[in-house]
Amino acid sequence: xxxxxxxxxxxAGVMFAGSVLASTLDDVRAxxxxxxIINTGLAGFAAPDDKGNWTGFDVDFCRAxxxxxxxxxxxxxxxxxxxxxxxxxxxxxxGEILSRNTTWTFSRDVDLSQTFxxxxxxxxxxxxxxxxxxxxxxxxxxGASVCIQTGTTTELxxxxxxxxxxxxxxxxxxxxNAEAQELYKAGRCDVYTTDASGLYATMxxxxxxxxxxxxPEIVSKEPLGPVVRHGDDQWADIVSWVLRAMMAxxxxxxxxxxxxxxxxxDNKDKExxxxxxxxxxxxxSKLGLSPDWAVNVISQVGNYQESFEKHLxxxxxxxxxxxxxxxxxxxxxxxxx
Amino acid sequence: xxxxxxxxxxYPDLPPPPGTVGVYGWIRQNLFSSISNSLLTIISVLxxxxxxxxxxxxxxxxxxxxADSKIACRKINxxxxxxxxxxxxxxxxxxxxxxxxRWRIDITFLTMFVAFAPLxxxxxxxxxxxxxxxxxxxxxxxxxxxxxxFGLQKIEYSLFGGFMLTVILGVCGIVCSLPLGILxxxxxxxxxxxVRTLSVCFIEFMRGVPLITxxxxxxxxLNYFLPPGTNFSILVRVIIMFTFFSxxxxxxxxxxxxxxxxxxxxxxxxxxxxxxWQKTRFITLPQALxxxxxxxxxxxxxxxxxxxxxxxxxxxxxxxxxxAALADTKWNGLxxxxxxxxxxxxxxxxxxxxxxxxxxxxxxxxxxx
Numbered sequence: 237x238x239x240x241x242x243x244x245x246x247x248a249g250v251m252f253a254g255s256v257l258a259s260t261l262d263d264v265r266a267x268x269x270x271x272x273i274i275n276t277g278l279a280g281f282a283a284p285d286d287k288g289n290w291t292g293f294d295v296d297f298c299r300a301x302x303x304x305x306x307x308x309x310x311x312x313x314x315x316x317x318x319x320x321x322x323x324x325x326x327x328x329x330x331g332e333i334l335s336r337n338t339t340w341t342f343s344r345d346v347d348l349s350q351t352f353x354x355x356x357x358x359x360x361x362x363x364x365x366x367x368x369x370x371x372x373x374x375x376x377x378x379g380a381s382v383c384i385q386t387g388t389t390t391e392l393x394x395x396x397x398x399x400x401x402x403x404x405x406x407x408x409x410x411x412x413n414a415e416a417q418e419l420y421k422a423g424r425c426d427v428y429t430t431d432a433s434g435l436y437a438t439m440x441x442x443x444x445x446x447x448x449x450x451x452p453e454i455v456s457k458e459p460l461g462p463v464v465r466h467g468d469d470q471w472a473d474i475v476s477w478v479l480r481a482m483m484a485x486x487x488x489x490x491x492x493x494x495x496x497x498x499x500x501x502d503n504k505d506k507e508x509x510x511x512x513x514x515x516x517x518x519x520x521s522k523l524g525l526s527p528d529w530a531v532n533v534i535s536q537v538g539n540y541q542e543s544f545e546k547h548l549x550x551x552x553x554x555x556x557x558x559x560x561x562x563x564x565x566x567x568x569x570x571x572x573x
Numbered sequence: 574x575x576x577x578x579x580x581x582x583x584y585p586d587l588p589p590p591p592g593t594v595g596v597y598g599w600i601r602q603n604l605f606s607s608i609s610n611s612l613l614t615i616i617s618v619l620x621x622x623x624x625x626x627x628x629x630x631x632x633x634x635x636x637x638x639x640a641d642s643k644i645a646c647r648k649i650n651x652x653x654x655x656x657x658x659x660x661x662x663x664x665x666x667x668x669x670x671x672x673x674x675r676w677r678i679d680i681t682f683l684t685m686f687v688a689f690a691p692l693x694x695x696x697x698x699x700x701x702x703x704x705x706x707x708x709x710x711x712x713x714x715x716x717x718x719x720x721x722x723f724g725l726q727k728i729e730y731s732l733f734g735g736f737m738l739t740v741i742l743g744v745c746g747i748v749c750s751l752p753l754g755i756l757x758x759x760x761x762x763x764x765x766x767x768v769r770t771l772s773v774c775f776i777e778f779m780r781g782v783p784l785i786t787x788x789x790x791x792x793x794x795l796n797y798f799l800p801p802g803t804n805f806s807i808l809v810r811v812i813i814m815f816t817f818f819s820x821x822x823x824x825x826x827x828x829x830x831x832x833x834x835x836x837x838x839x840x841x842x843x844x845x846x847x848x849x850w851q852k853t854r855f856i857t858l859p860q861a862l863x864x865x866x867x868x869x870x871x872x873x874x875x876x877x878x879x880x881x882x883x884x885x886x887x888x889x890x891x892x893x894x895x896x897a898a899l900a901d902t903k904w905n906g907l908x909x910x911x912x913x914x915x916x917x918x919x920x921x922x923x924x925x926x927x928x929x930x931x932x933x934x935x936x937x938x939x940x941x942x
C-alpha cells in the first residue's frame with residue numbers, strides 16, 4: 237500500500253512537471269506524430285498485418301485521434317505495452333493515449349491519476365463450450381469442469397456467479413491463456429471462461445470454430461476504454477469527443493463513403509452540419525481543432541460501426557452491448573451542439 | 574581332402590569366418606544377436622518409420638509454404654502452415670523497421686563480422702588494420718541503425734523488433750559486460766577496501782535480483798528517478814540492465830578462474846618485482862580467462878536467450894513478433910509453426926557460440942596438450 241501511494245505521488249509529480257511545459261496538443265503538433273500505447277497483440281484489437289502496419293479496433297482509435305489533431309490518420313507512432321507496463325508508460329509520457337483494452341475501474345481512475353475518457357468496448361466475462369456438450373445457458377453447467385486462470389478477477393467472478401446460482405463446478409486451474417486453449421482442446425475441461433472478446437479470439441484459433449459456442453451469459457463488467465493522463469483537460473476533451481464523433485457518425489448514418497458528400501451540402505439535420513463543420517460548433521476553437529476534424533476522422537478511419545465491423549466481425553463478435561442505445565446497446569452519447 | 578600344412582610359426586592369418594565382418598556381420602552382431610534383440614530392432618524400426626514419416630510429412634511434404642491465411646493453408650494441405658513465417662519473414666528479422674531503410678541493418682550486420690573477426694580470430698591477416706575498424710565500429714553501427722546524422726532518416730526505437738532487436742541486445746550486452754565483469758572480478762580480489770566492498774555489493778545485488786525485476790526498473794522506475802525531459806530510449810536502458818546483470822555473473826566466473834591459478838605464480842611475479850598491473854596483465858588474466866572460457870560462454874548464451882524476457886516490458890523480440898502474428902485473425906492458431914521457427918533461430922545462434930568457445934578452448938589449451 238505504501239509503495240502504491242508513493243508510486244501515485246511520484247506519478248502525479250512527474251505529470252505536474254510535464255503539464256507545466258506545454259499542452260499535450262502542442263506537443264503532438266510540434267512532433268507531427270501522435271504517440272499511442274497499444275497492446276503487444278490481441279486478436280481484433282491490435283495486431284500487425286503482414287506488411288507490419290498495426291490494425292485493429294484499438295488501433296483505429298489512435299488513428300482517429302491523429303486524424304482529428306493532425307489531419308492524417310497515418311501519423312501515429314505505436315508503442316507496445318504489456319498489462320503490467322501500460323500505466324507507467326502512459327505516466328512517463330511515452331504516449332499521449334493508452335488505447336489498450338483497459339478496464340475502467342475506480343482505483344485505476346483515481347489512485348493511478350488517470351483519466352478514462354469513455355468506453356469504446358463493453359466486455360465481460362463469458363463461457364465457451366463445445367456445441368457437443370448440448371448446453372444452451374450457463375445455468376446448465378452444473379457439475380462441469382471449468383478452465384480458469386488463477387489469480388485473476390475472472391476466478392473471483394466465476395466463484396461468485398456459480399455460488400449465487402447454486403451451481404456446482406470443478407475448477408481446473410491454469411496459468412496462461414495458451415495453456416487454457418490446449419487443455420480445452422484436449423477436452424480436459426468442458427468450459428473455458430475469460431473475457432468474451434478473448435473467448436471469440438480463442439475460438440477462431442481452433443481448426444473448427446463452428447463446433448464451439450459462447451454462452452449468452454456475461455457475468456462481469458469490463459468496460460474498456462482509452463486512457464489519458466490527468467492534468468490536461470483540453471487533451472482529455474479532444475480524445476473523448478473523437479470517440480463520441482465516431483459514434484455520432486454511426487447514429488446519423490455518416491460513413492467514410494458519404495462523409496465528403498454530406499459535408500459539402502446543407503443537411504436538414506443540423507447536428508450533421510455542426511459535426512462536419514458546415515455550421516459553427518461553439519467552443520471548437522477551445523479544443524484547438526480545425527472545423528473539418530470530424531470529417532478527417534470519419535473519412536480516414538470510419539464511424540464506430542465501420543471500425544467495429546472491420547475488426548471484430550471476423551471474430552464473430554456481435555454488437556450486443558456495444559450497439560447504440562437505439563438498437564438496444566449501451567452507447568448513448570451526448571448531443572453535438 | 575587336402576589340407577595344406579605349414580611349418581610352425583609360418584601359419585598365415587586366415588580371414589575371419591563369414592558372417593562376422595562387414596555390414597552383414599555388424600548388423601547380425603548388434604541388431605539380431607538374439608530373438609529378443611531381433612524383436613526390439615523390428616519394433617524400433619517400425620516406430621522410427623512412423624515417427625519420421627509423420628515428422629517429415631508435417632514439416633515438408635504436406636506443408637504449405639505460401640498462402641494468404643491459415644484457412645487458405647488448410648484448404649491446400651494439412652501439414653505445417655509455414656506461410657505465417659514466409660509472409661512475415663521481414664517482420665521476424667527487422668521488426669517494424671521501415672522497409673526502405675532495411676539495407677542499413679543489413680550493412681550493420683555484415684560489417685559486424687568484419688569488426689569481430691580480429692577480436693575472435695587472432696591469426697587473421699592484417700589484424701592491426703581491422704582492429705582500427707573494430708574500435709570505430711560501435712559509432713558506425715549506432716549512426717547507421719538509429720539515423721539522424723548524415724542525412725539518414727531518424728528511426729524511432731519503437732520500430733525495432735525481431736531478430737535484429739535480439740542481436741542488438743545480445744551483442745551490446747555481451748561486448749559491454751565482459752570488460753565490466755573483468756574489472757569487477759579484479760575489484761573483488763583487490764586489497765583496497767573501498768573497491769572491494771563496492772564490487773562485492775554490486776555483484777551480490779545484481780545476482781540477487783531477478784532479471785525481470787531489473788527490466789521493470791528499466792522500463793518504469795528509471796522514468797521516476799530521472800528528471801522529466803531526460804527521455805533516453807528504453808533500448809539503452811534495457812541494454813544497461815542486461816550488461817549489469819551479466820557482468821555480475823561474468824565477474825564470479827572469472828573470479829573462479831583467478832582463484833584456480835596456483836599461488837606460486839603470484840609469488841614468482843612478486844619476486845620478479847612486477848607491479849600490480851603488470852602482474853594482472855601478464856600473469857593473472859591470461860591464465861584466468863583461459864580457464865573461465867566455458868563459464869563465460871555459458872553466461873553469454875544465457876544472456877542471449879534471456880533477451881526474450883523483454884517481451885514483458887512490451888518490446889517485440891522474435892517471440893513478441895510471433896505472438897503478435899498469432900493475434901492477427903488471419904494466422905490465429907499457428908503457434909507450433911511460429912514457436913518452432915523462433916526456436917530454430919535461437920538454436921543456430923547459441924550453437925554457433927558454443928562451437929566457437931570449443932574452438933577457442935582447444936586453441937588456447939597449450940599446457941595440457
